[in-house]
Amino acid sequence: MTQDGTIDLTRFEMVRGQTFQHHVHDDHQLAWASSGVVMVDTGDRCWVLPPHLALWIPGGLRHATGALRASVLQGVYLEPSTCPLAWTGPTVLAVSPLARHLIAYLAGELPSAVRLHAEAVLLEVLRPAGGAVFELPLPADPRAREVAGLLLDDPADQRGLAELAHEVGSSSRTLLRLFLAETGMTFNEWRVHARLQASLAHLAEGTPVGRVAERVGYATPSAFVAAFRRVTGATPAAYFAGLRDEAAAGR
Structure with missing residues (x-):
């Protein structure tokens, strides 16, 4: 977990065709490509995620993530016991400019109080994407x-x-x-x-x-x-x- 914070962030530079095969982790995850395009497969459904969309993956859900072109995948991990967000299934989220900047901001070294405030704001601005979202069974x-x-x-x-x-x-x-x-x-x-x-x-x-x-x-x-x-x-x-x-x- 990120020092003095409740959100862990990991950056993966992926080449076209690279895949993290099906796996499970206890933390909730926000899968977002800050550049490029990724696909997330949960076994019975898949989603294509360009940079304006991210996928909320509840802890314990088996999934795979692959890069459809050269991409930077940002993994945002949240401890379920302290996370205020309540989505129990995969949920497509719209990534606003503020959310994008907050994720980049949280990737740096920050004082504990500043980090906790930024994390709280990020959780406040995460919203499900409106309109038609292509969730493919x-x-x-x-x-x-x-x-x-x-x-x-x-x-x-x-x-x-x-x-x-x-x-x-x-x-x-x-x-x-x-x-x-x-x-x-x-x-x-x-x-x-x-x-x-x-x-x-x-x-x-x-x-x-x-x-x-x-x-x-x-x-x-x-x-x-x-x-x-x-x-x-x-x-x-x-x-x-x-x-x-x-x-x-x-x-």
Whole structure:
């Protein structure tokens, strides 16, 4: 634990593809990439986290964290017995400019009273992200999970269900049944959500919509924007404008 404080902070510089395999720790954790993009997998769900989002991981929850590109992962660890925050499940949080600065501030050497005050302010400004957040359920069956992994690794993969089923030694009918039973989504719905989740990282970095559409498997920018609006209720530009307004309100 950080000297004279109640929050422990650890900084990990990660290369693309680097992963901390599934593990468990007693402390609550706030997983946040101050630069780059990380993915957190809790076994049955996963989240893509660009720098404007962080994930609250309750103590005792098994999870893995991987870097989708070169990233700096900031681990913020809190002792459950003294933590006033009450989220019992994984919770996506909006990282306001104030929260970002406080995390950087707490990484330095501070007098005990100053540190405790800064920690208290950080806990006060942490808020769940509003609007649509792409929480992607993951199938448990090994065949369906392998297909999910293929599409998460390459959202632009254009193979149809029959080709993917052949790749994993299954049938289209079996995969359709597994995705619906284990994720609550049809295969096509799941694929759309996976593509839109992948788009968040590119959009957060300012990549033009046309290029994002191509990278996540859409033939045209208009098809991508239509899918994004259908799921979130907003265009990509309006979605990120809302996040910026939310972050500004959290200063």
